[in-house]
Amino acid sequence: MALAYDGAIQQLIDSFARLPGIGPKGAQRIAFYLLGADAQEVQDLADAITTAKAKVRFCEICGNVCETSPCPICEDPRRDRAVICVVEEPKDVMSIERTREYRGLYHVLGGAINPMANIGPSDLRIPNLLKRLKSGEVTEVIMALDPNIEGEATTTYLSRLLGPLEIKLTRLASGLPVGSDLEYADEITLGRALTGRSEV
Amino acid sequence: MALAYDGAIQQLIDSFARLPGIGPKGAQRIAFYLLGADAQEVQDLADAITTAKAKVRFCEICGNVCETSPCPICEDPRRDRAVICVVEEPKDVMSIERTREYRGLYHVLGGAINPMANIGPSDLRIPNLLKRLKSGEVTEVIMALDPNIEGEATTTYLSRLLGPLEIKLTRLASGLPVGSDLEYADEITLGRALTGRSEV
Known part of the structure; x- marks a missing residue:
């Protein structure tokens, strides 16, 4: 019995099923959508994939994804060069x-x-950060890492490393998400919101 | 400020966001996965898309997707040519x-x-079905349409159309899904399970 689709269809489904967040049923749905879609739209998707992969690089200064290195943000003369916001990923x-x-x-x-x-400190772009800070142009570093165990550990590690540099170190506020319900906030978040309370 | 990614990245995200079942966040996640993935894997995905689109056609007999028409199932001499199972989609x-x-x-x-x-009867491959049934080779038609309003309407329409042909018409059993909980079955499903009860 035919328990797999004809070669090219099964290969298309398998290729999509390998992507993050797409399961076998989702991959099948996308494959059949593409088989029924306009030929130009399908070609555009294939082209977008190969073009992006060929064009995109990482900015030699900040590590963001971009088509030109340095990236448009690092090159922008209107941006404040005294503040650097440290994040985990380009997104x-x-x-x-x-x-x-x-x-x-x-x-x-x-x-x-x-x-x-x-993943240890040596796997992250920390030396590049230190090099940028040593130019003396930077007066504040904002830690904007994910508010989870890994992000907290990295923030702690960096704050110890950067402590001696006499640069102001700040971090994003923890507290209640806007539009949320106090009732559903977890204890840690609510505790942080209390600690970080501000005058009205 | 840069509110969109550099051209090629944004185009990649947009292309994926157009696919069914992928939202903007999922598309972004896939795009960054591909940008970080092995070049060969990315090329394979692009190739799978263009190859499938170029190779795949619909079987002239049964309407299933395939690379050769008639499809391997219609061509298979070991299959019982006296029974036809009517379904909505290739999947x-x-x-x-x-x-x-x-x-x-x-x-x-x-x-x-x-x-x-x-979508009316004229939009479906009903004339091709009638032509296949008129060969006289077929003794049973199994209706395997989705158990929803549209599927039921189509089953009713077809059963009236095929009634005069003196071919046995059957349909998939309705009842409790295996592994489910009686408590959570809806009234209609439970009612059908009662009506269609069988001896132990």
Whole structure:
């Protein structure tokens, strides 16, 4: 009996099923969508994949993904060069940009310290960060790592490392997410919100 | 401020976000996965997409997706040519094949009657089905359409159409899904399970 689709279809399903967040049923759904879709749309998807892979590199200064290195943010003369926001991944840069609240530069570490996954400080772009800070231009470093165990460990590690440099070290506020319900906040978050309370 | 990624990355994210079942966050996750993945793996995905689109066609007899028409199932001499199982979509063929319980042929309608979506009997592969039945070789037609309003309407329509042909018409059993809890079964399913009860 035919327990797999004809070669090319099964290969298409398998290729999609390997991507993060797509299961076998989702991959099958996408494959049949593509088989029924406009030929141009399908070609555009294949082209977008090969083009992005060929064009994209990492910025030699901040480590963000970009098509030109240094990236547009590092090159932008309107940005405040005295502040560097340290994040884990390139996608975090975009999250902070979307707030429209930040005008400084970034530094992408490429992850966080995670002994379980065998990621230590030497696997992160920490030397590049130190080099940037030694230029003397930077007056504040904002730690914007994920508020989980790995992010906290990395923030602690970096704050000890950068402590002697006489640069202001700050971190993102912990507290209640806007639009959430106090009732559903976990104890740690609510505790942090209390500790970090501000005057009205 | 940079509220979108550099051209090629944003285009990659947008291309994936257009696929069914992938939202903007999922598309971003896939894009960054691909940017960090092995070049060969990424090329394989792009190739799988273009190859499948170029190679795949629909079987002229049963309407299933395949690389050769007639498809391997219609061509298989070991299959029982006296039974045709009518399904909505090519993926339903695979679902039934996976049961390893069926040795007959298939007929893919290409959907179900759905007045809300403006799909009538003339949009389905019904004339091809009638032509296959008129050969006289077929003794049973199994209706295996989705157990929802559209599937039921299509089953009713087909059973009226095929009634005069003196072919045995059957349909998949309705009842409790295996491994489920009686407590959580809806009234209609439980009612069908009662009506269709069998001797132990």
